[in-house]
Amino acid sequence: MTRRRRRKTGGEKSQNLSTSSEVSPEPKRSKMADAGGPLSSTPVPTTDKEIKSQLSEIMETLALLGKQIEKISSVENRLSDLQKSVTYQYSRRNNIEIHGIPQRNGEDTNDIVVRVAAAVGVDITPSDIDISHCLPSRQNQTQQRHQTPAIIVKFVRRSVRNSIYYARKNLRGQTPNQIRVGDNNTNNIYINENLTPPMKRLFHQVNERRKQLKWRFIWTSNGKIFTRKDETSEVITVPSAKAMNRIN
Known part of the structure; x- marks a missing residue:
């Protein structure tokens, strides 16, 4: 038995074409038309005058940026110098300087340090000392004479250094002769x-200003400078030359 094939009518073809056109995507729109980027809003210079004007604006902007970079660099350099200074001072936290004792040829400075410590009431031995030596002699510009070179000492422990430094007032009135028998030097000893x-x-600088204004006290502690007018006045910290206006 032969089956008859069903023939498509024109209406069916028309219906299929209509369906196909409904699902087809819309044509892509230009990205440049939708972008709205700077090129669409910034006019392109066309004349020599406009080009020169834009170049001038660019040069002014670059000059301002250059100045800002210089300021930032200057601040960074100052911070770097301050950090180095703080670090350098921190590395000296175990040190003191002993002034007023002339050194004899061949004399061991460690022995002098032990004697000075005993004079202020602190008992130490050479094993408490990391290193000691005389600083180079320098000339006093006011009196045109060479000052007695100081002895710099680095202690093994900071606690030993602090014990001697905070007892330094006990040296008042003492001379090298009292520290070392047979010394005729009458210098005052101080730490x-x-x-x-x-x-x-x-x-x-602070000490000169203190003397001019007849303030009584000036001292240092942990690398910082302090001054005070008298026993009843406020203690002033002077971290830099700019802070000296607080001494008035």
């Missing part, structure tokens, strides 16, 4: 912290 060169310069 200082081992400050960095910038802090030493600042200390001398």
Whole structure:
């Protein structure tokens, strides 16, 4: 038995074509049309005058940026110097300087340090000392004579250093003859912290101002400078030359 094939009518073809057109995607739109980027809003210079004007604006902007970079660099350098100074001072935390005792040829400075410690009431032995030596002699510019070189000492422990430094007032009135028998030198003996060169310069500046204004006290502690007008007045910390206006 032969089956008859069903023939498609024109209506069916029309219906299929209609369906196909309904699901086809819309044509893609241009990205440049939708972007709305800077090129669409910023006019492109076309004349020499416009080009020169834009170049001038760019150069001014670059100049301002250059100045800002210089300021940032300057701040970074100052911070770096401050950090180095703090680190340098921290490395001296176990040190003191002993002033007023002339050194004899061949004399062991460790022995002098032990004697000075005994004079302030602190008993130590050479094993408490890491190293000691005389600093180079320097000339006093005011009196045009060479000062007695100081002895710099680094202790093994900071606690030993602090015990001697905080008892330094016990040296008042003592001379090298009382520290070392047979010494005819009448210098006063005193103990200082081992400050960095910038802090030493600042200390001398503060001390000069203190003398001018007849303030009574000036001292250092842990690398910092302090001053005070009298026993009843406020203690002033002077971390830099700019802070000296607080001494008035």
